[in-house]
Amino acid sequence: MATEIRVPTLGESITEATVGKWFKKSGDAVKADEPLVELETDKVTVEVPAPASGVLDDIKVSEGQTVSVGALLGAIRNGAAASEAKSDRPAPAPAAAKPTAQAEKPAKSSEMPPSPAARKKLAEAGIDAADVVGSGKRGQVLKEDVGAAKAPEPDASPAPPAASSSPPTRGLAPMPVPVQHLRVPAPPNDAAREERVRMTKLRQTIAQRLKDAQNTAAILTTFNDVDMSAVIKLRNDYKELFEKRHGVKLGFMGFFVKACLQALKDVPAVNAEIDGDEIVYKNYYHIGVAVGTERGLVVPVVREADRMSLAEIEAQVTDYGKRARDGKLGIEDMLGGTFTITNGGVYGSLLSTPILNAPQSGILGMHRIEERPVVRNGQVVARPMMYLALSYDHRIVDGKDAVAFLVRVKECLEDPQRFLLEL
Structure with missing residues (x-):
């Protein structure tokens, strides 16, 4: 059965x-x-x-x-x-001992046939391909391998130079070696050194959707920078207590999700999408958080993010990140997003222009935090700064709305008390 x-x-x-x-x-x-x-x-x-x-x-x-x-x-x-x-399987027969004479021959590392150029040189030199060790991919015999196999070994005691009948000259440059006497190395076989790997279904879909987004939407990107001093101080002051109370580490993503929620409520066009000749304004907030994995970029969605606390958002993002790396995300985890946040800063990116996650109309790009000189109260001081990038669909989001969105995010991050007061 x-x-x-x-x-x-x-x-x-x-x-x-x-x-x-x-x-x-x-x-x-x-x-x-x-x-x-x-x-x-x-x-x-x-x-x-x-x-x-x-x-x-x-x-x-x-x-x-x-x-x-x-x-x-x-x-x-x-x-x-x-x-x-x-x-049920018959026991394998013991391997017969190989003749010692055969062991003295160079082992052929693969059954790959010699390259066409190598076959020609083998025929001209009268050498068996089995007697040549190949250096190409999967042990393929290349043209230069044949040359190395038939090249004579240098004489250990070179003959003394022939006596010259003419007297030595002074102040004259040595005669150049004729070009025909120079040994020009054969060009490498590039095809033998290439490796072809089939694209995964996920990678094919990512490529297709990104190209579709470029072909469909009128994508523009606007930039701003944010002083992360307040968020970093708040995180350093309370991260231990936060983890002890909620059982999850306090990161930066929760602050950015909260800031984007405030901005999305102020600029609803960024949370909308185009459906035919209609604009669909979404009065709910499902925030996608892009996660890079070995298989490609995936975007799990924090659903009803506006109804969640900072601790709940951090816990959800942490869980998604772990499951994404383990390949345990389900289809339902990545459906229904209305806005996306991607953090290129974890890879060291200083500035980028993220591409839309269609059919969404906006995506926020985070970048690395680094100290830069800024002017505060007439003084030049060092502050931990981060560049922010908002890519948006200009068909539905005007330039002033995109700028207003980023300014709102900047205000919330530079004064996190706004989260509590919803200002």
Whole structure:
């Protein structure tokens, strides 16, 4: 009796996925709920667990193939223990000893055929390709490898220079070596040194959506800077008490989410989107927080952020960051965002122009904090400054609204008491 392994329901609007990696191979023993295969969608990467214990008897779809929801991936033979699976296979025959003469030949590191130029030189020199160690990708024999193999070893005792019949000259430059006597190294085989890696479904979708955003929206970016002294002081004064009370560290993202909420309420166009010939103003605030992972950029959404405390926002952002790095985010975690915040400062970015997360009309870019000279009360002083960038869709957000939004964010961050008073 066998249990089928099928593609599970992957989420709303997702109808297909790409088989990324099989964690088991045919004939391996598996346990129930053990990860069997990784599926890549245009939003997330999910692992399909084993529906039952037994032996992976059949793999129907290989890595890199595209499958639809409900498609058959393979089957598990039930009631077969791992030991039984192993015993069904004949024991491998002991490897025969290799002749010692063969061991003296250079080992061929791959079955890659020699490059065309190398094959020509091998034929001209009468050398067997098996006697040449290749330096190309996967051990491919290149043209220069053949040259090195047939080059004669230098004589240990070079002959004395021939006596010249003419007397030595003084004050004259040495004669240049004729060009035909110079050994010009062969150009490297660039194709052999390249590596091609298939784009993941997530990376393909990111590329397509970013290009669609550029083609559709009239994207502009406006900039401002913010003095982070007040936020840094508040964080340093209360971070230990905050963590002790709420069980989560006090970071910067919570302050920025709170500041953006105040600005979005003042400038509702930044929280809206265009749908055909209509503008949809959203009277709710789902803030997307961009997170960079090895698989690409994902944007989980802090839903109803205006109803959450600073501690709740920090806890949600921390949880999303951990799950994003572990590949544990679900489809529902990334749907419905109305505005996005991205923090390039964690990678050292000083200034950038973030691209819209369509169909949203605005995205705020944070950057690194660094001390810069500023004028305060007629004095030049050093302050921890950060550049802010707001990219927006000029079809719906006017320039004055974009500037007003950034000024509002700046005011809230430079005077965090406004959060408490909602000013």
